[in-house]
Amino acid sequence: MTQEVLICGGGIGGLAAAVAARRAGWEARLFEQAEVFSEVGAGIQLGPNATRILREWELLQGELGQQAVAPPRLRVRDGTDGDELGLLELGGTIARRHGAPYLTVHRADLQGALLAAAEAAGTRLHPGCRVVSAEAVDAVVQLRTTRTSPIEGDALVVADGVWSLLRAEVLADGPPQPTGHLAYRGLVRQQDLPAGLRSDEVTVWLAPRMHLVTYPVRRGEWLNAVCVVQGTQPGDPRDWDHAASQAQLEAALGPVCSEVRERVAALPSWRLWVLHDRAPVASPDAMAQGRIALLGDAAHPMRPYLAQGAGMAIEDARELQRVLAVADDRTLDVPTALRRYALNRWQRDAQVQERSRRNGTIFHATGPLRMARNAAMKMLGSGLLDQPWLYGK
Numbered sequence: 001m002t003q004e005v006l007i008c009g010g011g012i013g014g015l016a017a018a019v020a021a022r023r024a025g026w027e028a029r030l031f032e033q034a035e036v037f038s039e040v041g042a043g044i045q046l047g048p049n050a051t052r053i054l055r056e057w058e059l060l061q062g063e064l065g066q067q068a069v070a071p072p073r074l075r076v077r078d079g080t081d082g083d084e085l086g087l088l089e090l091g092g093t094i095a096r097r098h099g100a101p102y103l104t105v106h107r108a109d110l111q112g113a114l115l116a117a118a119e120a121a122g123t124r125l126h127p128g129c130r131v132v133s134a135e136a137v138d139a140v141v142q143l144r145t146t147r148t149s150p151i152e153g154d155a156l157v158v159a160d161g162v163w164s165l166l167r168a169e170v171l172a173d174g175p176p177q178p179t180g181h182l183a184y185r186g187l188v189r190q191q192d193l194p195a196g197l198r199s200d201e202v203t204v205w206l207a208p209r210m211h212l213v214t215y216p217v218r219r220g221e222w223l224n225a226v227c228v229v230q231g232t233q234p235g236d237p238r239d240w241d242h243a244a245s246q247a248q249l250e251a252a253l254g255p256v257c258s259e260v261r262e263r264v265a266a267l268p269s270w271r272l273w274v275l276h277d278r279a280p281v282a283s284p285d286a287m288a289q290g291r292i293a294l295l296g297d298a299a300h301p302m303r304p305y306l307a308q309g310a311g312m313a314i315e316d317a318r319e320l321q322r323v324l325a326v327a328d329d330r331t332l333d334v335p336t337a338l339r340r341y342a343l344n345r346w347q348r349d350a351q352v353q354e355r356s357r358r359n360g361t362i363f364h365a366t367g368p369l370r371m372a373r374n375a376a377m378k379m380l381g382s383g384l385l386d387q388p389w390l391y392g393k
Contacts, residue, residue, distance in 0.1 A: 002027050003334070005324065006143055006153035008131045009160035010037050012107070013296025013313035015114035017157045019057055020321035022121035029153065030123055031145060033130035033160075037115050042185040042271075043217040043224030044107050045202065048100035048391040050311035053318045055100060057117065064113035068103040069216045070095075071202045074385060078374060079207025082257045085377040088385035090202070098391040104202065104215045104224070106187075110310065134158075134166050134292065139329070141291045155327075155334050156292045157320065159313070162276055163238050164298035170289050176276040176301055178237060181360070183275055183304060184227045184249050186267035190220065197266050199223060205263075206373070207256045208366040214263060225267055228304065229253065230364060233274045244272035277301045280350035280357075284342035287349075293320065293338045300349040305359035308352050308390070319345050352390070 005021045007014050010032025021028040046054070046068075054060050060068070074088040088094075095101040119125065130146045134156055141156040158166045162176050190198045202215040210229040217224045229252040249270055253261065278301055281287060287299050296313030319341050327337030365373050377384055 003154040003324075003327070003329070004029060005155045005157055006141060006151065007031065007157045007159060008134075008143075008166055009158070009164075009296075009298065010034065010115075010125075010127065011159065011161060011296070012111055012114060012310050013161075013298070013317065014157070014159035015111060015118050016314050016317035017159055017295055017320055018118040018123040019114060019121060020317040021157075021324055022118070022123060023057070024321045024324035026154075026324050028118070028121075028123045029126065029151070030118065031126045031129045031131050031143070033128070033146075035128040037111065037125075037127060038108070042107065042187050042226070043104055043215060044110065044310050045215065045307040046103045046105060046110075047308065047311055047387070048094065048098035048102060050314045051103050052100035052393070053314050056318075059113050059117060062113065062116075064105065064109055067109045067218050068105045069200070069218075069220050070101050070103055071200060071215055074202040074204070076204045076206065076377060076385065077259075079205035079210070079212065079256045079260050082259050083374075085206070085374055086381045086385050088382045094386075094391070097386075098388070099393055102391075104217055106217045106222070106224070107310075109218065131160070131166060134169060136290050136292065154291065154329070155324075155338065157295050158292060158298045159295045160298055162297040162301040164294075166292075167294060167298050170292055170294065171286060173286075176278050178232070179275045179277055179303060179360075180230055180232065181275045181303070182229050182231050182233055182252070183273040184229070184244055184270045185273065186225045186270040187217075187222050188225075188267045190216070190223050192268075193223065193266055197223075197263060204363075205256070205260050206363050206365075207254065207260065208370065209254055209364050210252070210256070211363045212260055212263065225263065226304070227253075227264060227270075228275075228363075233272065237274050237276060244270040246270065275303060277303055277353070277357075280353040281346045282350070284339065284346045286342075287346050288338040288342035290335045291338065293341055295320065300353055302353045303356040303360050305363055306352060306356040306387075306390070308356065312349055312352055315348070316341075316345055355390075
């Protein structure tokens, strides 16, 4: 008999899990509380560790591959004086080194490609259907939703994001915690920018208590910008898409160079995310319990200083595919398979969470730490910027 996995969450992680489950030979049903599958975020960076999997799933051959950009290089600059600190060749160089490209994409384009692949593979989609509870009953998992009678499956994947409701049921470890960092995100057509502000590269500007990242998306026709500053925002922290004013962001920049201020001023509008995370995953028990597995931000929300939130969700899904492909409840039962998933993922995810936190301290450094950072980057350059432990096979 074909087994079925139930998936809670229709973002990048949940849709990747659906693609993975179908490729493993399982039926998949996905529940998303929003009425439509949409992504209001901006751009994301995908390292070779993630694009290798997307290529295996044949997602880079279609529309996503046409929309994605392979920037020629990553350039790091000091945000207070504009000095160049380091350079990493991307493009063909990093693709040859790590066996897959480094791409920048719009989140909606990635989500759309995963949604199309999940639908084409036969995933049963349930938009506008919020999961309110999950319970393991004998040899099945039972879901209760706002729109259906109780539903049973052989396994459940919890992929409903950093504010996961089901995580609270499975782990009962409280809500995510505020990081004290605010992420402003914006997009602008390159043709609407002065020529000197247009770019085909990934550029990172590091300044005290803030940083700015810009890179092209959507065939290079748009420039994506992410500016992270330290601070707090009143209101419901779960409202992750606050409207943000230009003046609010400019006031938070601090002592930055004119190049940073010009780029911030050039974007017509910004959206604001109040960043929350959790401590790095402490054990495999935090990623699987019986027939229930956690994936992506529901399992290991991370700060954006290594650009790996989506990458780790995609890696999780690929490992889920591997274990589901051999789980038939005869030679290998589902709880054991999901335990293997957790054992094979938790340390990797925890390492990326920890490195992301550490990078935040380095990016926003002040005083002697900032001086040491700049000296090290100028001396070692690409040796510090490349991440073979992360990007390699």
